[in-house]
Amino acid sequence: MFIFDAHLDLAMNAMEWNRDLTWSVADIRRSEAGMTDKPDRGKNTVSFDAMRTGNIGICMATQIARYVKKGNPLPGWHSPHQAWAQTQAQLSWYRAMEEIGELVQITDVDTLDTHLEYWKNTDGKKAIGYILSLEGADSIITLDHLHRSYEEGLRAIGPAHYGPGTYAFGTNASGGIGVKGKELLKEIEKLNLILDATHLCDQSFWETMAVYEGPIWASHNNCRALVNHHRQFSDEQLNELIQREAVIGVVLDAWMMVPNWVRGQSTPKSMNCSLEQIIDNIDHICQLTGNSNHVGIGTDLDGGFGTEQSPMDIDTIADLQKIPELLKKRGYSEMDIVNIMHGNFIAFLKRTWK
Ligand SMILES: [Zn+2]
Secondary structure, three states, X not given: OOEEEEEEOHHHHHHOXXXXXXXXXXXXXXXXXXXXXXXXXXXXXXXXXXXXXXXXXXXXXXXXXXXXXXXXXXXXXXXXXXXXXXXXXXXXXXXHHHHOOOEEEOXXXXXXXXXXXXXXXXXXXXXXXXXXXXXXXXXXXXXXXXXXXXXXXXXXXXXXXXXXXXXXXXEOXXXXXXXXXXXXXXXXXXXXXXXXXXXXXXXXXXXXXXXXXXXXXXXXXXXXXXXXXXXXEOHHHHHHHHHOOOOEEEOOOHHHOOOOOOOOOOOOOOOOOOHHHHHHHHHHHHHHHOXXXXXXXXXXXXXXXXXXXXXXXXXXXXXXHHHHHHHHHOOOOHHHHHHHHHHHXXXXXXXXXX
């Protein structure tokens, strides 16, 4: 089954974790033996080969760099200019991966259709399709920088990540979008960029809904009804998104899948965290809508965690291929499964880019 993954931080792994994603998962793990600078050292689940093995032929791939003002304890760059430069380094890595045939950029209906045909009709080592997305907009110094990013193929943008941001408040923070946020949203709408609602805190989420009318999705988000945390969307928020024809990508980060996860202490086994909870999240969204048209997969599997914080039946990203069978067991039809594994996100893009 062809898979569309709506959220991977590939370039962050390359440029900040120093992972060469052209290596196998096993080789990357071996190279990190004994390292302790990041909690997921030696436990990564993503490489280009693992993606090809898992038939993950398209992903939303992020540029991500936080700007922290003086006094903000979160890790990040001390100026938006440094944050911008970091995103440009990430872009440069994506370009280098295109040059050696590991990745191919998708920016419109033509490149999307061409890639889908190519993936179906090619054997052996294939270039994985990627669509640029910016996670957290702090690196956008001025709206001109947004236009420059659009020219480079940026097609989706989330105004906030963790904490207070320039344009909106994100996870573990609360506040509104202000004048700057509204200006950004207007420009996003003008450019027909996809607004990624993931990470918006409740206040910023609802203030955004009051003024924004362009395309919107949530690339990596689970349900608050199943794990009660403000990083998750309430049914009211999910219904608002669905009514706007959004697709919600379910995320495979363990703390968003099982209640009461304690980072660094809980283990997937001790919490009985498996893909079953991902099916629960998919099912919850489908039950809200009465159909399978508004949910997809946005794994985040390389988002600063590895097997220590992933479902226990995921060793590499290729194990996403276990999901169709689990959906079938829950009574989902072949058509539903196609919608969820790739159809909904692809249909969204075609609708938006037509
Ligand atoms: Zn995220």
